[in-house]
Amino acid sequence: xxxxxxxxxxxxxxxxxxxxxxxFIAPDEVTMHAIQxxxxxxxxxxxxxxxxxxxxxxxxxxxxxxxxxxWDWLAVSAAEVGVIACTIGLVTGPLWAKPxxxxxxxxxxxxxxxxxxxxxxxxxxxxxGLIEEPGRRARLAAVxxxxxxxxxxxxxxxxxxxxxxxPAPVMFGGQGSGLDPTMGKVLGFCIGSVMCLMVFILVDxxxxxxxxxxxxxxxxxxxxxxxxxxxxxxxxxGAS
Amino acid sequence: MPALSSAPIPxxxxxxxxxxxxxxSLALSFDRIEKRFGTLFALRGITLEIQPGxxxxxxxxxxxxxxxxxxxxxxxxxxxxxxxxxxAGSRSPGAQESGDGIPGDSAKRLIGMVGHxxxxxxxxxxxxxxxxxxxxxxxxxxxxxxxxxLESCGLAERANGIVRTxxxxxxxxxxxxxxxxxxxxxxxxDEPGTGLDRQAVSWLSQTLARLRSEGCTMIMSTHARSxxxxxxxxxxxxxxxxxxxxxxxxGDPRPLLxxxxxxx
Amino acid sequence: MSTARAASIVLAKELRxxxxxxxxxxxxxxxxxxxxxxxxxxxxxxxxESRRYGPGLLWIAFLFAxxxxxxxxxxREHAGETMDALRLAPxxxxxxxxxxxxANFIFLAAAEVILVPVFSVLYDVPLAGIxxxxxxxxxxxxxxLIIAGTVFAAISAHSRMxxxxxxxxxxxxxxxxxxxxxxxxxxxxxxxPSLDQAWVVFLAAFDVIFITASWLxxxxxxxx
Numbered sequence: 001x002x003x004x005x006x007x008x009x010x011x012x013x014x015x016x017x018x019x020x021x022x023x024f025i026a027p028d029e030v031t032m033h034a035i036q037x038x039x040x041x042x043x044x045x046x047x048x049x050x051x052x053x054x055x056x057x058x059x060x061x062x063x064x065x066x067x068x069x070x071w072d073w074l075a076v077s078a079a080e081v082g083v084i085a086c087t088i089g090l091v092t093g094p095l096w097a098k099p100x101x102x103x104x105x106x107x108x109x110x111x112x113x114x115x116x117x118x119x120x121x122x123x124x125x126x127x128x129g130l131i132e133e134p135g136r137r138a139r140l141a142a143v144x145x146x147x148x149x150x151x152x153x154x155x156x157x158x159x160x161x162x163x164x165x166x167p168a169p170v171m172f173g174g175q176g177s178g179l180d181p182t183m184g185k186v187l188g189f190c191i192g193s194v195m196c197l198m199v200f201i202l203v204d205x206x207x208x209x210x211x212x213x214x215x216x217x218x219x220x221x222x223x224x225x226x227x228x229x230x231x232x233x234x235x236x237x238g239a240s
Numbered sequence: 241m242p243a244l245s246s247a248p249i250p251x252x253x254x255x256x257x258x259x260x261x262x263x264x265s266l267a268l269s270f271d272r273i274e275k276r277f278g279t280l281f282a283l284r285g286i287t288l289e290i291q292p293g294x295x296x297x298x299x300x301x302x303x304x305x306x307x308x309x310x311x312x313x314x315x316x317x318x319x320x321x322x323x324x325x326x327x328a329g330s331r332s333p334g335a336q337e338s339g340d341g342i343p344g345d346s347a348k349r350l351i352g353m354v355g356h357x358x359x360x361x362x363x364x365x366x367x368x369x370x371x372x373x374x375x376x377x378x379x380x381x382x383x384x385x386x387x388x389x390l391e392s393c394g395l396a397e398r399a400n401g402i403v404r405t406x407x408x409x410x411x412x413x414x415x416x417x418x419x420x421x422x423x424x425x426x427x428x429x430d431e432p433g434t435g436l437d438r439q440a441v442s443w444l445s446q447t448l449a450r451l452r453s454e455g456c457t458m459i460m461s462t463h464a465r466s467x468x469x470x471x472x473x474x475x476x477x478x479x480x481x482x483x484x485x486x487x488x489x490x491g492d493p494r495p496l497l498x499x500x501x502x503x504x
Numbered sequence: 505m506s507t508a509r510a511a512s513i514v515l516a517k518e519l520r521x522x523x524x525x526x527x528x529x530x531x532x533x534x535x536x537x538x539x540x541x542x543x544x545x546x547x548x549x550x551x552x553e554s555r556r557y558g559p560g561l562l563w564i565a566f567l568f569a570x571x572x573x574x575x576x577x578x579x580r581e582h583a584g585e586t587m588d589a590l591r592l593a594p595x596x597x598x599x600x601x602x603x604x605x606x607a608n609f610i611f612l613a614a615a616e617v618i619l620v621p622v623f624s625v626l627y628d629v630p631l632a633g634i635x636x637x638x639x640x641x642x643x644x645x646x647x648x649l650i651i652a653g654t655v656f657a658a659i660s661a662h663s664r665m666x667x668x669x670x671x672x673x674x675x676x677x678x679x680x681x682x683x684x685x686x687x688x689x690x691x692x693x694x695x696x697p698s699l700d701q702a703w704v705v706f707l708a709a710f711d712v713i714f715i716t717a718s719w720l721x722x723x724x725x726x727x728x
Contacts, residue, residue, distance in 0.1 A: 123673050
């Protein structure tokens with residue numbers, strides 16, 4: 001708890017500087033100009049969402065093998081954060097694509113994979129909302145989480161295989177080629193900041209989940225105590 | 241005795257009978273069993289030693305954890321904490337527990353359960369249901385086992401009747417036949433008497449009496465008025481997920497049962 | 505008892521139940537048939553277009569029909585809580601799952617055996633020369649659909665709005681399978697027909713990955 005306020009300040013500062021860097025420090029891109037600056041938040045949101053989904057997957061596996069509630073809290077927190085980051089990626093992508101590619105959306109491997117991934121984790125969250133009993137919810141959601149994550153490479157490979165005839169729009173001609181060093185530094189900083197933000201939100205979300213659990217527990221405890229209190233005088237001596 | 245020539249000599253036969261009886265009884269111990277559904281505690285640390293051949297009446301109000309405890313004993317449900325241990329025990333009084341705990345997979349062969357629901361397929365016939373479970377337990381000649389089971393519960397004439405068309409009493413009789421197909425050493429019964437007519441109830445009591453005399457360990461959850469309770473050798477009262485009262489092995493369960501009856 | 509033996513007992517039970525009620529098979533068949541007929545209303549395709557879009561239509565029909573058909577696989581064990589009866593028996597949970605998968609595979613394959621010739625006749629798509637290869641593609645695709653679908657039916661059986669939940673869980677996961685199955689089928693219906701090995705390998709890999717994952721998680725799927 002003590003770390004919370006300094007952490008908030010640090011993350012907020014990083015995000016502010018990231019915004020400043022993306023808008024003013026990064027050089028103007030030759031062909032795309034100002035719109036290209038969305039890149040500094042688009043790519044980080046993508047990496048943040050993938051990291052979050054990976055955390056969710058690991059937590060799901062850990063839950064299944066250990067049955068500790070904490071892993072389930074982490075799995076759901078990470079999935080939610082991942083869905084938010086993924087949504088940001090899915091919104092900023094078309095904003096950037098429309099002026100540059102001329103279309104809002106294209107069904108290339110990366111986009112399709114991300115979209116399916118987003119759908120999978122929306123389903124995951126829906127499923128959690130529809131299973132009442134907490135232990136069962138955690139267990140079945142974890143099983144689905146494992147399957148969903150296993151599906152991701154398959155989605156990607158299938159789209160790569162499928163789209164070979166239709167060359168996908170190229171971003172920068174390849175990994176790192178011709179990327180201005182300042183651009184690289186700004187991007188690196190933005191990725192770092194968004195990751196920190198993601199972790200910050202994740203920790204907060206996890207804490208919320210654990211508080212929720214604690215509240216449930218206290219409520220249960222209060223209920224059983226009142227039941228015990230009712231039963232005690234009416235003569236079950238061994239009950240207390 | 242029609243097949244006297246093939247029968248073994250009497251002394252061996254007697255010994256075989258004893259060892260069958262011994263292998264038929266099963267002891268189980270619940271060791272600090274806790275079961276949580278989310279934050280809801282169904283069981284809060286149950287420790288019970290059930291001796292071989294005991295007939296335990298499991299009593300308590302709704303929500304006391306009777307069904308949960310039986311499901312844990314049946315290995316249908318895994319406890320959140322604590323463990324269940326099965327030991328093959330000898331029936332003779334005062335005998336020491338022998339052998340190690342039986343692993344879950346082998347224990348399943350020794351357990352029979354009659355649930356609140358009959359655990360039968362509504363769209364299969366009585367014979368098909370029994371044959372299916374005989375196969376699942378890996379019994380030799382499943383069809384013959386099924387026929388024997390139907391005979392024992394008096395439903396041989398309705399062997400080819402679809403279970404959906406059966407009355408509650410018939411289903412429950414078939415359910416008991418299903419649970420006894422593989423000759424379990426431990427029989428778990430979850431309110432077997434509910435919704436049964438008088439005739440079916442007395443049939444149930446007779447069957448349970450026979451099983452008790454054969455040395456089958458039984459745990460039956462029930463309400464205090466149940467007729468079959470006369471057979472119980474021990475009564476355990478659950479309350480709020482804990483053991484509230486236990487008449488202990490060898491004790492007399494009747495005073496507790498009387499009191500519960502008068503309280504209701 | 506071996507897993508295969510136990511699975512075959514479960515399979516026999518599923519088949520017997522289905523033969524008695526005939527609920528699943530007839531509903532699946534009629535549903536898929538309706539989708540196939542609707543295709544004509546929606547697109548009014550020429551024979552060439554049918555060859556191009558037909559594979560997509562067929563697989564969409566199979567996927568939707570499958571996601572409806574798989575739901576009762578576990579849901580109908582709820583009625584008498586018969587899943588408890590299966591779990592009481594000394595057989596592994598993978599055997600239960602495997603038996604159900606085999607049964608579901610047989611049901612969907614039986615529907616396909618009727619649907620594919622109907623499609624061929626209605627849309628004038630000849631299948632004579634490619635039958636063997638087509639069966640291979642259909643079998644691999646259906647297998648993947650059924651493996652993932654049976655696991656998810658076990659998951660959705662415990663949720664509210666189960667009938668709706670199953671397609672929601674299943675269809676996104678099957679996206680890569682759909683691409684692969686449609687592309688492989690399309691290559692077979694093209695002129696000249698060819699068996700696209702990359703896609704066949706992909707389908708086989710999908711099946712292997714998901715059956716392995718099912719084997720790993722089956723205890724968690726059915727336990728309590």
